[in-house]
Amino acid sequence: MFRALVRMSENAAKRLKTESGVRIGTHNGHFHADEALAVYMLRQLPTYAGASLVRTRDPAQLAECHTVVDVGGEYDASRNRYDHHQRTFDTTFPGRPTKLSSAGLVYLHFGRALVAQELGQPEDSEDVGMLWNKVYESFVEAMDAHDNGISSVDPDALKAAGLEKRFSSGGFTLGAMVSRLNPAWNDPMPADPAEAQAAEDARFESASARIGEEFSRGLNFYTKAWLPARAIVKAAYDKRLEYDSEGRIMVLDAQSVPWKEHLYALEEQDAAAAGVEGDDSKGKILYVLYREKPVPDAKWRIQAVPVTDTSFQSRKALPEPWRGARDEELDKVAGVSPGGVFVHMSGFIGGHKTFEGAMEMAVKACAF
Structure with a gap:
């Protein structure tokens, strides 16, 4: 050679x-x-x-x-x-x-x-x-x-x-x-x-x-x-008020795409346009919902938005009592419709069998 x-x-x-x-x-x-x-x-x-x-x-x-x-x-x-x-x-x-x-x-x-x-x-x-x-x-x-x-x-x-x-x-x-x-x-x-x-x-x-x-x-x-993911995240970001009056929940309808950097950029643009400075999380997305797979009967994930793209710290982790719970135990402790799948021990991500159940989790987590 x-x-x-x-x-x-x-x-x-x-x-x-x-x-x-x-x-x-x-x-x-x-x-x-x-x-x-x-x-x-x-x-x-x-x-x-x-x-x-x-x-x-x-x-x-x-x-x-x-x-x-x-x-x-x-x-x-x-x-x-x-x-x-x-x-x-x-x-x-x-x-x-x-x-x-x-x-x-x-x-x-x-x-x-x-x-x-x-x-x-x-x-x-x-x-x-x-x-x-x-x-x-x-x-x-x-x-x-x-x-x-x-x-x-x-x-x-x-x-x-x-x-x-x-x-x-x-x-x-x-x-x-x-x-x-x-x-x-x-x-x-x-x-x-x-x-x-x-x-x-x-x-x-x-x-x-x-x-x-x-x-x-x-x-x-x-x-x-x-780059193509940017348009998908932008469309989801623009619809955030349809799910929460404070715009804290974002839904990726079709499938998950690389969303974190695009989300931060969109929030920074809005903050700059409004003349807002600092790291105040008010008005920012707390949870992102997306399908596990791009198929009609796929389970849904709810993910807490991290403080930064590489951070393990969430802006607002899923409630502590939910962490580590699975299946029927999660339905009970979270008080959501049947179909709960899990919540990670750190509270950064969870899952539900249906979109409606995942949305219930997001709404309750925002108010927790």
């Missing part, structure tokens, strides 16, 4: 000499997640389709490249130079605090085109703009932070609070995954410099394809699933 990888990289080098296609340049040596992702993203666009790759630190070779990422000490989008290692570099994505890496730089300039291509919409459309921001915050920003040595939590604040990690993260990050694709210190390498570089380049190509697959999966999810 090793020789096959070398031959593949050598064939790419031969094509480079005979074709006039676009060349992307980046540094050789130990590779990282940011330039692996930057190269992948570029290659998804028509201009760079089939682009060859030059991995070197030689300024003369880099000067011949159409685009250079993560090397060269220059950030100049007009010349397709996207390095971030200069002392004076402090560029961030609009509205975000994290300094960009080569991945963030490429996404900053080409991300709209990637999203537009996936959606089949113009780059200046509202949906493209929304997803351009969403994909950066949910995926690319972590690459930027990792490469620039920025922790997701302020280490000084953690230390002051006396908090320590309970266990190792075990390398469960995309950055760690890419790092593991680098050769180990004691891996055998060809004595010939050209063959050694070809082997290293083949490893980089594997890393770029691997992290690129994760990026494409994320982009596909946000364009094909997350």
Whole structure:
């Protein structure tokens, strides 16, 4: 397999000499997640389709490249130079605090085109703009932070609070995954410099394809699933007063969709329009009802809205006396129509065999 990888990289080098296609340049040596992702993203666009790759630190070779990422000490989008290692570099994505890496730089300039291509919409459309921001915050920003040595939590604040990690993260990050694709210190390498570089380049190509697959999966999810869910959540949000005069209950009629982020965004929009500030839960959704499956006789779930998208704390958990109860016991303790299924011990979710029963649970929980 090793020789096959070398031959593949050598064939790419031969094509480079005979074709006039676009060349992307980046540094050789130990590779990282940011330039692996930057190269992948570029290659998804028509201009760079089939682009060859030059991995070197030689300024003369880099000067011949159409685009250079993560090397060269220059950030100049007009010349397709996207390095971030200069002392004076402090560029961030609009509205975000994290300094960009080569991945963030490429996404900053080409991300709209990637999203537009996936959606089949113009780059200046509202949906493209929304997803351009969403994909950066949910995926690319972590690459930027990792490469620039920025922790997701302020280490000084953690230390002051006396908090320590309970266990190792075990390398469960995309950055760690890419790092593991680098050769180990004691891996055998060809004595010939050209063959050694070809082997290293083949490893980089594997890393770029691997992290690129994760990026494409994320982009596909946000364009094909997350965005369409927004319209469904918006329709349910607009009908909330039909079920509760204070608008505390939202019903997803057809089936469950990713709703949390959309719900928070809609509430923030309403609060901003009304000039309301702070975290007051008044007027916010407390419970969301949805079918377990998109079939007519499906059971219904009632879920308490969490304080944040990643929080285990609910705005208002289901009543404590209901927690852990099931079936007839739940019907009795909750005082609802027969058909109760369960309420989780933490009170964040429960179930009923019918919509009417789930709605009874929601109404009673609001008043509890």
